[in-house]
Amino acid sequence: DSGVTQTPKHLITATGQRVTLRCSPRSGDLSVYWYQQSLDQGLQFLIQYYNGEERAKGNILERFSAQQFPDLHSELNLSSLELGDSALYFCASSASPGTSGDSGTDTQYFGPGTRLTVL
Amino acid sequence: DQQVKQNSPSLSVQEGRISILNCDYTNSMFDYFLWYKKYPAEGPTFLISISSIKDKNEDGRFTVFLNKSAKHLSLHIVPSQPGDSAVYFCAAAPIAGGTSYGKLTFGQGTILTVHP
Numbered sequence: 708d709s710g711v712t713q714t715p716k717h718l719i720t721a722t723g724q725r726v727t728l729r730c731s732p733r734s735g736d737l738s739v740y741w742y743q744q745s746l747d748q749g750l751q752f753l754i755q756y757y758n759g760e761e762r763a764k765g766n767i768l769e770r771f772s773a774q775q776f777p778d779l780h781s782e783l784n785l786s787s788l789e790l791g792d793s794a795l796y797f798c799a800s801s802a803s804p805g806t807s808g809d810s811g812t813d814t815q816y817f818g819p820g821t822r823l824t825v826l
Numbered sequence: 827d828q829q830v831k832q833n834s835p836s837l838s839v840q841e842g843r844i845s846i847l848n849c850d851y852t853n854s855m856f857d858y859f860l861w862y863k864k865y866p867a868e869g870p871t872f873l874i875s876i877s878s879i880k881d882k883n884e885d886g887r888f889t890v891f892l893n894k895s896a897k898h899l900s901l902h903i904v905p906s907q908p909g910d911s912a913v914y915f916c917a918a919a920p921i922a923g924g925t926s927y928g929k930l931t932f933g934q935g936t937i938l939t940v941h942p
Contacts, residue, residue, distance in 0.1 A: 709869065709871070711869070740929075740930075742930075742932075749932055749933070749934045749935065750870070750915065750917075750930075750932035751932075752929045752930060752931065755929065763929045765929055797869050797870070799869075813858075814860075814872050814875070815872070815930060816872060817862075817869030817870045817871070817872075818869050819867070819868055819869045820868075820869050
């Protein structure tokens with residue numbers, strides 16, 4: 708158990724709909740990262756928040772948005788869903804703003820993921 | 827444009843022998859490298875990491891080697907155990923302080939099967 712929690716575990720919805728995925732980081736971690744794992748793309752970085760502020764952005768679609776709240780939990784909002792958005796969405800957390808160096812505070816710990824199916 | 831590549835989709839090894847998983851990268855801005863292990867229906871679990879200032883890091887049965895000039899890293903598992911059977915991802919992080927600081931770029935993964 709990494710200490711990172713994600714809800715819901717599974718989500719089935721229809722094209723055109725909007726969903727919200729939730730992530731609670733490990734206790735004390737200030738950074739939250741979102742990743743998408745689809746069959747053909749592997750694990751892709753979407754976005755990072757550090758202490759409530761957006762820190763780094765990957766290839767996140769404009770239909771997707773995220774935020775980190777004062778209690779440090781984060782939500783990923785996916786709207787106008789398409790069939791291709793079906794994937795596993797992982798959240799990770801770390802204590803520090805980035806991942807570099809040998810400090811244990813930099814390590815990203817992953818949650819169990821949310822499996823999104825768009826029909 | 828795949829900046830981190832794991833060219834072997836799968837590897838099969840006998841219990842007790844060495845498992846060697848390989849990873850190549852193309853971006854010279856990568857400064858820190860990690861290996862994650864993933865079981866089905868779970869998130870990736872951090873295994874071991876190495877900074878670009880080192881060429882080797884060891885943790886129990888796991889050793890990661892980094893060859894910066896070849897832009898290549900490998901994970902050695904000795905001795906391999908059936909419980910090691912999982913998907914292994916290598917990941918790379920950029921130099922600290924840049925705008926992409928914190929972003930991990932993952933390889934496609936290698937499925938390791940350790941036979942009893």
